[in-house]
Amino acid sequence: MSNITSHDQSWRAWLMTDAPTSRRHARLANLYQGWLTLRGNSMAMFGLGILLALLLIALFAPLLSPHDPFTQSLSNRLQPLGSEGHLLGTDSLGRDILSRLIYGSRITLYIVALVALIAPVAGLLVGTVAGYAGGWTDTILMRITDIFLAFPRLVLALAFVAALGAGIENAVLAISLTAWPPYARIARAETLTIRSADYISAIRLQGAGALRIITKHIWPLCISSLIVRVTLDMAGIILAAAGLGFLGLGAQPPSPEWGAMISEGRRFILDHWWVATVPGLAIFTVSLAFNLLGDGLRDVLDPKDGSQ
C-alpha cells in the first residue's frame, strides 16, 4: 500500500515539476496543471461527469436500452411514467421512451461533434486571416461575417434546410453555417491584440511568413477562448438542432432525435405530459452540462485570467 502511495507521489512530483526534462514532459506537466485547476471547480466537474455519462450511454446504447427504440406496440401506447417494463413510459406509437432517449443521445452527440468541428474551425480561419492581414481582406471577410450575423440563427438555418432538403446532415450543415460568424468575430478581435505583440514582431524578425505566424503563433492563443465559446454554444446548438427537429426539418421519423420526440409529444402534452417533457429534460441536462463545463474551461484556458 505504502509502495503504491510513494509511486503516486513520484508521478505527481514528476508532473508538478517546474523543470521539465523533455518536450513531452513539459506538455504533460502543463496539461496536469490545467486538470488540477479544472478539478478544483466542482460545477465544471459535475458538467464533465454528465457529458462522460452521455458519452458512455451513447457508446453502449444497445446494451443499456431495455427495448428496441423502433418497435411499435399500439396496444401499449401512451403508458405513464413508471409503468411496467417502461420506466419513462411509452409514446403515441407505444415505443419505449427510455430506449429512444438512449439511442437519441447518439444523434445529439453526432450533431454536437460535427458542428463543433465545422463552425469554430471555419470561424477561426476567417477571423485570424482577416485580423492578421488587415486592409481589404479584413473588410471583405468581416462584411461577409456581418451579413451572416444579421439574420436570426434559426431562420437562416430554416432557409438552408429548406434549400438543401430535410435531414440530420443538412441540419448540421445549416447550423454550422449559421454558427461560425461569432467565432470569426472573437478570433479576429483576439488576433488584433496579438498581432501587435512583441513576440509576433520577434518571430517576424526571424523571417517567419504569415502562414506560420497565423497557424503556429496566433491560433494557439485564440483556440482557448474559442473552446470556451464552443462549450457555451453547445447548449444553443443542441437547442437549434432540437428546434429544427421540432419543426420537422431535422431528423426524420422514426429517428429518436430528442427535438423530434418533443415535437411528437406536443400533440398530447395536456393529457400525457411526459412524452414531451422527458426528452425536454434530457436536452436541458446536456445543455446545462456543456454550460458548466464551459465555465470551468474558461478558468483553465483563458490566458487573460492570469492562470498562465
Place this chain on the structure above:
Amino acid sequence: MTALTIKNLNVWFGAHHDRVDAVRGANFEVQVGESFGLVGESGSGKSTILKAITGLAPTWSGDISVEGTPLSGAKRDRAFYKTVQMVFQDPYASLHPRHTVDQVLSETLQLHGFKDIDTRVVKLLDDVGLGGKFRFRYPHQISGGQRQRVAVARALAGEPDILLLDEPTSALDVSVQAEILNLLTDLRDEHKLTYLMVSHDLPVIGHMCDRLAVMKDGEIVEVMDSEDLRQGTAKHDYSRSLLAASAAA
C-alpha cells in the same frame, strides 16, 4: 566598413492632420564591431529608429543601409534577418506565452535553416548562461532576467552581425540589469557583434557604448564619444541638462 548607415531618416505615423513625425532628419553611422548608443527621453524617437531599420515601422524616408546594402519600405529579405537581430524591451511581452524555451529557440533555428537544432539549442542556452533545466520551461515558469536571456539567445540563434537592443534592461530589477548588461558585453566580445543600443539610462550607455547620439523630440542633437559622456563635456545644451539630471539622480 560601416555596419549601419542612417542618412536623413524621417519616420512618421498616421497621415494628414493625424501625422506624427517621430524621427526627423536623423544621421549617424555605426562602424563594424562598434557599440553605438541612442539616448533620450521617452518619446524622443529612439526606439522608432530601430523599428524603421527592422521594417516594423513601414512609413519612413531617407537612406538606411546595412553593411552597404540599402533597405527600402517594410519588406526585408532573409539575408537581412540573418544579419540584423533585435532584443526587445519587455521580456514579459516578447516571448510567446504558450511556447516553451525549447520551442522558441528551435523554431528560430529552423527558420534560419539550421539542421543540428538540438545541439544548437543546448549551446545557445549555455551561451546566455541558462542551464539545460530551463530548456523545456514555459515563460511563466522563469524570472524576468531569465526571460531576457532567452530573448537574447533567440536573437543570437541566426548568428547575426548586428544586434539592435531596445532598452534591454529597463523592464528588469536593478540587480538583474547588471547581469544582463555583463552578458551582453561578454557576448559582444565572443561573437564580434555590432550593437545599436537604445536607452534612457546614461550610465548604462556610458558602460556599454563607444559612441552615442543624444535625441530630443525626434532629432539627433549631438553625437559624442562615451569618453565625453564620462567627462561630462557635452557641447549641446540639451545634452548638458540630460547629463546634469542623470548626475543628480
